[in-house]
Amino acid sequence: MSNVFWYIFVMAGVTYLIRVLPLTLVRREIKNTYIRSFLYYVPYVTLAVMIFPAILHSTASVWSALAGFVTAIIFSYRGASLVKVALLACVSVFAVELFLY
């Protein structure tokens, strides 16, 4: 399996190119309001699409995942830190699974 390294090299190369091109080529501030607004909305849309419904299938049961989802929403709405929200979501999943199994 010596060509595993070549596979890894190809994967890393392509992935780095995707990541590095915009950041190094776009070196001035874009004034166009439409593009600025589009880029401002990108993280919210991309992350929302990635979170849901994938989160529901991340744990051992849809119900525990739902508990984690709701917990995370409540505590991030209240302004809890990243660590706190992540850990509380984990704790609620753990607690619900104790009941389920």
Place this chain on the structure above:
Amino acid sequence: MNKQTTTNRRAWLNGAGDGIPIALGYFTVSFTFGIIAGQTGLNPFQAMMMSATNLTSAGQFAGLTLIAAAATFLEMALAQLIINSRYFLMSFALSQKISPDTPMIHRLIMAFGITDEIFGVSAAKPGRLNPFYTYGLMSVAIPGWTFGTLLGVISGDILPPRLVSALSVALYGMLLAVIIPPAKGNKVLSSLIIISMTASLLFAELPLLKSISSGVKIILLTFLIAGIAAYFFPVKENDHE
């Protein structure tokens, strides 16, 4: 120590702190990745190297499948291009988040760390982004990803399933903590998040849309929803800062 050094140091420390939940979530995912990498026939060094150089979950899982199938390098390159195309948009967004006179070396290093989580947390920082904040995130998250992989390959299934299940929600919880606070009291962002999640659900459930790969779905919906939102709700300059 001059003023800039102190600012950078503080930014790095902030980033390292915010990197902890990312590392925690990465550890669980990469642990699973390590187990599968071992089953695919990669040795611990190869698996670890793949994680350290690629730093992407979906791309690496797909990579294993293609290695197992003895795919061609071209197939491998195309698969990575499609699955990871969202990083292109993220990198573009970051190019406007950092100061325009950021030196090339910082752009080259930051680019390596663009993952969904590191990007999300960096982008959510109010005002201009200091590259050292992102470096802080990277210096905690990347070891979590890499050593989780190593542990997965060498130890296999040692973590109790309950623990793995609970920790698996960590990354999602953290991402919610990234997008929800700015949406509080902001009707456009709140609606955008709900619309995006609903559209994503439809793509996951409807018969025809179901067959679209998740990489394509993410980039398609981002262009569509953020594109329409930018047209109808242009962001005023001071909203950004």
